[in-house]
Amino acid sequence: MKNGKFATALAAAALAWAMPGWAQESPVVGTWNIAAETPMGTQQSTWTFAEGSDGPTVTVVDAPMAGGPPGGAQGETPTDSTSDLVVDGAQFSFKRQLTTPMGPMEFAYTGSVAGTELTAEANTSFGVIAVTGTRAN
Numbered sequence: 001m002k003n004g005k006f007a008t009a010l011a012a013a014a015l016a017w018a019m020p021g022w023a024q025e026s027p028v029v030g031t032w033n034i035a036a037e038t039p040m041g042t043q044q045s046t047w048t049f050a051e052g053s054d055g056p057t058v059t060v061v062d063a064p065m066a067g068g069p070p071g072g073a074q075g076e077t078p079t080d081s082t083s084d085l086v087v088d089g090a091q092f093s094f095k096r097q098l099t100t101p102m103g104p105m106e107f108a109y110t111g112s113v114a115g116t117e118l119t120a121e122a123n124t125s126f127g128v129i130a131v132t133g134t135r136a137n
Contacts, residue, residue, distance in 0.1 A: 035133070036129050081097045108122065
């Protein structure tokens, strides 16, 4: 009986060690002040990456775009509007679904973190958008 519990604990520890990025805390975890250079101007947002019991999550909160069109991307993107989040050490990727005045759009982000700086790009149907960020916490 004791050997069975030990084997289960050992297997769980081995699995946690093998999980990229999240078993040992990733530098991606935390809150980031984001600037995305879009064709319509700079879009400011806050991204929060967290370790949840069901795996990693990312929450995106957009600020209103100065001088942007009414009804543009702003507000919080619910976590169920993001998908395919992968964090591997300092690297990350995820997809985000948005409803815009031009219709639904998908943004596929890939990026990395070095210290307090985040760099990424978003692949969209209208091209690649450069994304930068600084750690907020």
